[in-house]
Amino acid sequence: MITTLDHTIKESIQHALEEAKQTNQSVIVSRVQEVDAIDPLHFFASGENLYLGERFFWSTPTADMTMVGLGNELVIDNENQTFERFQKIEKEWKRFNKRVVTESQKQIGTGPLLFGGFSFDPKKEKGLLWEEFSEAKFVLPTIMLTKFQNKAYLTINKVITPLDQLDTCIRHFEQSLENEPPFIYQKDCEKGNEFASIELKTAEWVEAIEKATADIRANELDKVVLAREVHLEFMNKINPYQVIGNLQKEQPTSFIFGFENGLHHFIGATPERLVKKHENEVLSTCLAGSIKRGKTSDDDEMLGRQLLQDEKNLVEHAIVVKMIKDAFEEYCYEVKAPNEPALLKTKNIQHLYTPVKGLAKQGHSLISMVEKLHPTPALGGYPKEKAIEKIRELEPMHRGWYAAPIGWFDHEDNGEFVVAIRSGLIKGNRAALFAGCGIVEESKPESEYYETKIKLKPMLSALGGADHECN
Known part of the structure; x- marks a missing residue:
């Protein structure tokens, strides 16, 4: 049950306590x-x-x-190595009654909502990194x-419990407004944060591609995506605000996320939206097949035409x-998609x-x-189950949350999820970066390796490791 209230916050809390x-x-x-x-990045730093x-x-x-x-007012997570994690997150969220007090017109992305993500494959044994x-974890x-x-x-x-007191709840709302200290993150333009990089199990990854192409030629499956990881160790602690700020500046056509x-x-x-839902309108993005950007506009156009052909x-x-169209046909009506692909350009x-x-058809939620949809053939392969099994067998890493859904959904089932690629896991002065390629019958390990180098550039640059300028 969802009730939109227009009376005072004190009365709303009192009603919630009674309920x-x-x-x-x-x-x-x-x-x-x-x-x-308010500057969002400054608010994040505050x-x-x-x-x-x-x-987040x-x-x-x-x-x-x-x-x-x-702050995590509520955490809903799932440690189970099963695919029931999607239903568990949604079921737990629906369990709570929600009361919204607003002084202005209702705006999407406000009020009670959960933000979080899932792992790529809960059935693969978890590595130390993750x-x-x-x-699955949502907050x-x-x-x-x-x-x-x-x-x-x-x-x-x-979150008001049966044991809460009215005065304590009121103070929560008052203090939440008062306790935000001013904090302006400092742009660190120093070039001295040197780093060392280690490419993990590259030889095993190349061997996995060779095995995968042989399996595809043997008609075991049509496509499989294989990823690899690179670890960086910096001299100094990595500044997460600087990383997010660099991504905002350098990747304006992408979704920027931090959890x-x-x-x-x-x-x-x-750059890859998995699915967005606003009321009953649903949108997904098919993003597969890539090529580098050109050094000149003419070169860039030529490369784009080459990709389209x-x-x-x-x-x-x-x-x-x-x-994706097949999935939409099952869950939606009036499904529409262009007959030919266009180009989506990012910096690299x-x-x-x-x-x-x-x-969306009635009864089909965003989750x-x-x-x-997870994983789409762009991140898993096709057919889905065979591709996931092949990834478990061949891929020399544990993906964790890389290439998995991350995003948000609210109390009215609006929300948006993206695929967590062009990403890195940062702790202290260390970062682990990830990149993958779609392997089909014609794939060559050398060209796939080069493609991963391009896909690693956005995070490497944001960390200050390549093509980075501080203005």
Whole structure:
């Protein structure tokens, strides 16, 4: 049950307390108010003292919408190595009654919502790098800033239990507004943070490609995506605010995300939307097949035309489009997609791109669509189950949250998930970066290795390791 309230916050809390005691169930109260413009990255940094390890950052392409969460008012996670994690997260979220108090017109991305992500494959034995990450983890922030176009909104959330007291709950909302210290992160333009890099198990990865192409030629499957990892160790501690700021500047056509899990920061700039839902309108992005950017505009155009005519990349892209359209046909009506792909250009790479749109059928939620689509052939392969099994068998790494869904959904089933590629896991002065390639019958290890080098550039540059200038 969701009730939108327009009376005072004190009365709302009182009603929530009475409901919690009567039902013996916790109730979420969210207060939303429009505020003066706040820089989202500064707001994110301002939570370091009180909320370190419990923050998230989310920004859509061209920063049309940015959300920053501070504090974990509620955590819903799943350690089970099963695919029931999607249903568990959704079921737990629905268990809470939610009351929204707003002084302004309702805005998407405000009020009670969960932000978080899933692991790529819960059935693969977890490596040391990802041992502190659950197979699924979502958080309701204590305080959240939402910037939408030229307006800013502050949401304060409180989980009210049957044992809570009215005065304590009221203080929560008051203190959440008062306790935000001013904090302006400093741009560190120093070039002295040198680093060493280690490419892990490259020979095994090349061997995996050779085995995969042999299996594809033997008609075991059509495509499989194989990823590799690179570890960096810097002289000094990595500044996560600088990394996010660099990604915003250098990757304006991508989704920028950051999720803190204790001392770990999972950060990335992905061009790939998995699925977006607003009311019953659903949108997905097919992104597969890629080539580098040109050094001149003429060179860039020539490379783009080459990609649009490249048989290997067109086949790879068509597999993704077919899978996503098939999923939409099951979960949506009025499914539409262009007949030919277009180009999506980021700073370092250009992709074949096809949007798919539809209207959600009744009974199909955003999370159910995330489960249906993950992993797309762009990140797993095709057919899906055979590709996942092949990745478990051949890939010489554990993906953790890399290449998995990360995003948000609210109390009315609006939300958006992306695929966590072009990403890195940061802790202290160390970073692990990841990149993968779609392997089909014509794949060559040398060209696939070169493609991963291009895909590693966005995070490497944001860390200050390549093509980086500080203005």
